[in-house]
Amino acid sequence: MTTLTDPPKESFRLSMLIYDTRYRSTTFQVLALIAFLILIGWLISNTAQNLAELGKEPSFRFLGEPAGYDINQRLIDYDSQSPHLRAAFVGLLNTLLVAVMGCALATVLGVTIGVLRLSKNWVVAKIMTVYVEMFRNVPVLLWIVLVMAIMIETLPSPSAFRGADPEATLKVFDTVALTNRGVYVPEPLFSRSLGDLHLFGNSALNFNISLDLALLVAVLVAGLFVSGRIKHRADRIQEATGERPTTWYLRLGVVVIPVVIVLIALGFHLGYPELKGFNFAGGTHMRNSLIALWLALSLYTAAFIAEIVRAGIMAISHGQTEAAAALGLRPKRIMNLVVLPQALRVIIPPLISQYLNLTKNSSLAIAVGYMDITGTLMGITLNQTGRELETVMLGMLIYLIISLSISLVMNWYNERVKMVER
């Protein structure tokens, strides 16, 4: 006769931390955490010790002191008496400006070039290949300085526009001045302006939003929304009856007419550049540093995007196109309904990382004197205050936030277009 007994109760021994798989992973994790914390602690204590030796203590007070330097391109009010924090803010806005402009242009160029590389026209396809290889295989910093040098050397200086018989003239019906200091284009002006909306009071980060612009954007968005509803309705009717009502004039109308009305109400007119003193006055001045950086980044990134687009289109198997054709779809609809939606899924993830790269590469602005966040906070402010630790850390943090935001937004979009597999 046997009696059932409980198995002998296992006592906990120290060696079980390593040999028992139940505990082993925890042990490793704790060890890793300890090692990591020691490393961090070591770095921090070194830093504290070194700073104490240099007689500096980390403090962000300098951000409130007057910067003392001027910045040429500022999207918000700034002068040399503004604090360093505001200079950093001006730089941040400049970074964002060139990044957004760059991403937009690079996408347009990249898609065009990627499609043209698949063109049947031999010369065009070859030129595009040469373009892609040329830009991909030469450092972007070199392209930035080269584009800047080309702009400076080939375009006329404002003095060439002077005199009775000038060497250079305004382009596009006398409204655009192409100079080696940048491009002056007509600026939108409102004679019955609504004024500005002042945000954040007197803090260093205060800025104004033009109410005219805000109104225009609001009207435009509303128009697009209504247009979307009209399309939706047309789709429903088509599904129900098979007949699609003609709606294009309606859709165009709800977008354009309100905008035009608002423009007239605000007294919209253009301000043209004219030569005054040393420079052109009036018009919007896009500085050559901005243009050089923008062009170089866009051209460089476009080469990569072109490859991504080409790979994306080529990844769609020919059977898809043929099947769509067999269903009787017209070529344009095959592209819109079959090929592009599938290609986009392949294209979007690498496209996101190209946008990220472009944004990060915009930090090379320093090479052409474009005052982005690297040029202000991590450039002149660092030089004038000698606060390396604080400025560089703050700058890195800002870039990290920008990058992570782009990733988040794009991943969210990616999630939406992802194929739902069954």
Added chain:
Amino acid sequence: MSDLSYVRTEMLPEQAPPATAVGIIGWMRENLFSGWFNSILTIAAVLFIYMVLSIVVPWMVSPTWEATSLANCREILAELGREGHFSGACWGVIRERWIQLLFGFYPPELYWRPILAFVLLFVALAPVLFAEYVPRKLIWFSALFPFLMPWMLWGGTVWNPIAVVAGFAIAYFVYKAVDTAVGSIAAMIAAVVAAIVWWLVLLGPVVAGLSSIIPLGFEVVESRQFGGFMLSITIGIVAIVVSLPLGVVLALGRQSDLMIVKAICVGFIEFIRGVPLITLLFVASTLLNIFLPPGTNFDIILRVIIMATLFSAAYMAEVVRGGLAALPKGQYEGADSLGLNYWQAQRLIIMPQALKISIPGIVSSFIGLFKDTTLVSIIGLLDPLGLSQGIRADANWNGIVWELYGFIALFFFVFCFGMSRYSMYLERKLQTGHR
């Protein structure tokens, strides 16, 4: 009854296709002028090429190779009746400075060392790149090369690389000894501790002792004397080679089930990938000395190499992770079913395949890093771009722009283009291997 049916008994000779459908004309109709849109595109493209060439070629054809200064160039061109800003290139600057652009300030009598190191690099890469054409034994040389190369470039006593390699041997023997006595995990820990103790504590005195007994070595070259393309290539290669093992560790950490390890790895990778390289170089040039113990003082090139390594490790981790993700799950399960533990499975089954798939990715991340080395000019290192500023500050060549940029761009292009072509070839080869 005669047969009225008419059947041709002999074939007619084949006619040549119409002249407009074959040969050059046919090809052109097919590829250049099929439709009005295509024709316009072709003509515009040809005009564009002509315009570019008509500016660039006359400028490039310029008999100024022997010129000794920019003023001298201008004289030579003026004698030929070519005046003006874009009348011709001034190639004298390239003749005078190309060696400097290649080697920086490396002592001329020692140029053979970087050249030899560069040649040996290809020998070391051969087992990886052209596995089927070279003997397998060569892989041992590849393993030793990372220790050999720094010694060839920086010089110093031969005992340094030997002692560093000896650390691995010590770790191996300790592992074997403890493994039989106690167990594999304790052995692993003991091996790591032994190696660290060797490198940190014993290496210095041992090397000093050995080199005083048998002084064998090269003349030391300070890294400040590195410059030009040699600097770019050195930073690129050292950073990639060191970042490969780091990247593998990070990729494994990111894929691991251990939460804290994973969090640390993901945090590191995303941090590095989220900030521009230039800010990391600012850290190298202004902050790294503050982070390290007081009195520590690396020279700037070493600091830049450290930051470039960390930078490329994060990207390498993503490449390796891609390789790991591309492996079918069956490989992991197969390894498990054979009873291999985690490290055995990684070493024998997973990593060899994952790394093989990742080679094109590794090559392209090397191309990226190599191009990014130009950024070091912003923190004052004399890479080709940095040197070009120094050259332009020479009173003789003050005012030179295009020749230097053109030369540098050409060099980068040749280098990167070659590598990207190789990586494409590899991709094709690997693809067929998998189907």
Added chain:
Amino acid sequence: MKKSVFLGALTAAGLAAGAAAAGTLDDVKARGKLNCGVTTGVVGFGAPDANGEWQGFDVGVCRAVAAAVLGDASAVEFVPTTGKTRFTALASGEIDMLARNTTWTFSRDVDLKFTFVGVNYYDGQGFMVPKELGVSSATELDGATVCIQTGTTTELNLADYFRSNNISYEPVPIETNAEAQQQYLAGACDVYTTDASGLAATRSAFEDPTAHVLLPEIISKEPLGPLVRHGDNEWGDVVRWTLNALIAAEEVGINSANIGDLSAAPGNNPEINRILGTEGNLGEMLGLSADWAKNAIMAGGNYGELFEKNIGENTPVGLARGLNAQWTNGGLLYSPPFR
């Protein structure tokens, strides 16, 4: 495993290099080399030539110090620094001294904790404009586009000057002199402003220097000089008195031609003898050999010779002595006595 190798190697290298706790003078002697921070390239003041040899006025100071301390004018490692990296390089001990047209200011001396040992070039910020612009004074520059070299005091001076005179301008910040020159010549800016010496040097390299004028306004004082870290007074003394020896040598008439004779056969001028170490023990007080100053002067000549060779009127840079003449000639160079 490999990771630990990397960290291990790092720490090993760190420990090996980490013996910098002693005084800088001892460090330099033990190392056998002087680490001297210079610019990445300014015509006449410092740039590498085709053989990789650094040449220039600031470079001459580095060589003199190396000769004084180590007896060998070529025992210098030149560390190119930018406006951004120069101070950290010095503070972190990467370089022993900085000789890179750096302006002596209150905040750099006090807040950034550096010691300026003297002035080797008295400069001021000026403006250069093309002659065809017809501008004769900086006050006429309202609305002009101004190229400035970023990372220097010039940015602040410029902002102050235009603000106090209530005129507007458009700054174009530029990283290097070569780039600034390119922009200015192409007309991308109307005015180029930097130290007057830099302007003269830049103008001298133009195809047609006469087409450009320097405006009379000098809007700032820019005493440029070598600097060392705070708190190491012995080393500071060595650099300070090496510079003074070069200046005093010109004043008392020691030059590289007669220095051999003067030190071989001591004359009856006691100051010359004290400088050259044939009388007294000044070298010993500094912790150097008796012929320290002789070596320093032999390295590139006295102050005047250095000036004439690198930036003087017979060089492409073509600077006049002006403020940088000896005090006996109406300049500001005034070395304290050697006694």
